[in-house]
Amino acid sequence: MRQCLANAIYNVYLHPLRHVPGPFWARASEVPSWYYTTGGRRHIWLWQLFQIYGKRIRVAPNLVLFCDPDAHAAIYGMKSNVRRSPFYVGLTKNIREKTTLNTIDPAEHARRRKMLNTCFTDSSVNATSAFVSKHIDRWHQIMLDEHDSATEWSTSVNLGEKVDHLVFDIMGDLAFGRSFNIKEPGDNALREVPKKYCPVSQILLLKTKMCRSPFLSSIIWLKPRGLDRLVELITPPPVQRFNNFVFDSVTKRLELYKKQEGIPEDERRRDMFYFLCKAQDSSTGHPAYTEDELRAEASLFIIAGSDTASVSLASVFWYLVRASRCYQKLVGELQITFDTAEDVVYGPKLMGCTYLRACIDEGMRLVPPGPCEPPREVLAGGLKVMNDYYPEGTIVGTAPWCDSRNEEVYGDAGVFRPERWIIDEATGVTSEMVAEIRTNFHPFLSGPGSCAGKGIAMAEMLLVVARTLLRFELRKAPGSTLGEGSPELGWGARDRKQFQVVDAYISLKEGPEIQFRKRASPEAKVGRK
Incomplete structure (x- = not known):
């Protein structure tokens, strides 16, 4: 019990990722992420966290996820x-x-x-x-x-x-x-x-x-x-x-x-x-x-x-x-x-x-x-994502379910609207708009x-x-x-x-x-x- 408490204190206050926002218990332990996995609703939980904390979240002590096209390119x-x-x-x-x-x-x-x-x-x-x-x-x-x-x-x-x-x-x-x-x-x-x-x-x-x-x-x-x-x-x-x-x-x-x-x-x-x-x-x-x-x-x-x-x-x-x-x-x-x-x-x-x-x-x-992130481990030399440095051993990723609902990219992200993929003056969809959503679509x-x-x-x-x-x-x-x-x-x-x-x-x-x-x-x- 003492070891678990010590680990939690370290993860929250001393860990190299302590500056990354996220729920307190998720920063302290892998248990919250695991809990939502057991119910098959982890992708919904991740979406909720992105609404609360922004484009970058720490969902486990050594796991940082992003909701940003540039972050996806940097990781994958x-x-x-x-x-x-x-x-x-x-x-x-x-x-x-x-x-x-x-x-x-x-x-x-x-x-x-x-x-x-x-x-x-x-x-x-x-x-x-x-x-x-x-x-x-x-x-x-x-x-x-x-x-x-x-x-x-x-x-x-x-x-x-x-x-x-x-x-x-x-x-x-x-x-x-x-x-x-x-x-x-x-x-x-x-x-x-x-x-x-x-x-x-x-x-x-x-x-x-x-x-x-x-x-x-x-x-x-x-x-x-x-x-x-x-x-x-x-x-x-x-x-x-x-x-x-x-x-x-x-x-x-x-x-x-x-x-x-x-x-x-x-x-x-x-x-x-x-x-x-x-x-x-x-x-x-x-x-x-x-x-x-x-x-x-x-x-x-x-x-x-x-x-x-x-x-x-x-x-x-x-x-x-x-x-x-x-x-x-x-x-x-x-x-x-x-x-x-x-x-x-x-x-x-x-x-x-x-x-x-x-x-x-x-x-x-x-x-x-696949709704959740394909996890990647940072190698020696670290990785720069969204202007922040992540050290060797950090697990990073982006979750497709959350990426697909990024309103900064798609606007009406929750609407089934195939026209968003077709360049057409009549609908106002330009080549630049299609190119932008393609960069977020994987x-x-x-x-x-x-x-x-x-x-x-x-x-x-x-x-x-x-x-x-x-x-x-x-x-x-x-x-x-x-x-x-x-x-x-x-x-x-x-x-x-x-x-x-x-x-x-x-x-x-x-x-x-x-x-x-x-x-x-x-x-x-x-x-x-």
Whole structure:
């Protein structure tokens, strides 16, 4: 007890960061930050603190967060004097399965990222878009099998859950050449995996709580000394089934890759696993990944890739069915550009749909895939952020949820307004205004830690939204409040027009709840005679 009291006194009055504002107990101990993590509402707490203390807050004795575009550039830039914090070591499954995400050594991370970049090229995006379209079409057929009417609305449907199933199947196919078939009718033991309150989500919540706890250093020490094994033993059955599926899928996909080595490249299955297997370590000329590393990277690709796309798509649809003007404007753009949903393919025409891209950007702004900060540890020599110096060992970061609600940058930051992303004299949006908000917009992160698969994720979202709105009319389910804010949630989460999420390192969401019906024939299209 005396030691705890002494530590608290030191942290508040003698610590090198004592001049940084923040709540008294947060400056004294990691407990407040940990407390809000356990409830999944830490991102709301951080937003509240920025409203009280300004652009810089101390939310734990050794953790300083910022809400400023220049601070983001200083922390996450290509030449920033930082590395990933020990938080990422705590996230690792075990010592064997290191991934690009949880590698904290800057040189090793750069080496791994360089190899990973060879897998995510324009060629790989074009090659994989056909797999994405195939799954979207099958997903739509299942919806039509449930309700095939152009006049009557369907019963209420949790579109967020259906999007989870679609995206998870896409990721499985791209990663392993095997779909999970979660979207298919009938029983499926893996269907619990992508749900908000499923065991995988609970594992992520548990790991996030561990990594933001006051005991992180002890946890890291214990991981190779029995803790990893204990976590494996208590892993829930659905997660074990997922892990077994990953293991078996990698084994079978490796066999197929080796079997196809002698045939022309354009006849081989060119999914993401193909590009991972093909990647070479330029320093040795050997394959970039061991079999264990392939399993780890492929598993990460599924979890991270499906989360980014599913929460972003859910956000876009959640806001669109509540914003009739935006919905109609987007449908009009799509119907003028494409004759049918089948015509929507990844390419210049789709990329030229500026309002579609603006809607996706706006959805990702309001609901970032990860609401809280990717923590970075300052290296020897220190780091200057917003004209202040931070010594070696300080943990720094910016929280996307808070960045996206910065009124100095966005003005009406809480409003879904896609027009803010489009230069247009009629709306008064200038190139300078768009450039300013772009500097604060990092849905795929930035610098060395940016998402390698952002091209595939964006292609997937463009295809899903465009094909879905050309095949179906959507509306908010009457009376549905799923995903809305409410007065009971408190300051920062009261607005019913805001889509709420739970922080589990990634964003966990519920909704939107919608009704759908088959869109009328092409002759009835908006914008066509």
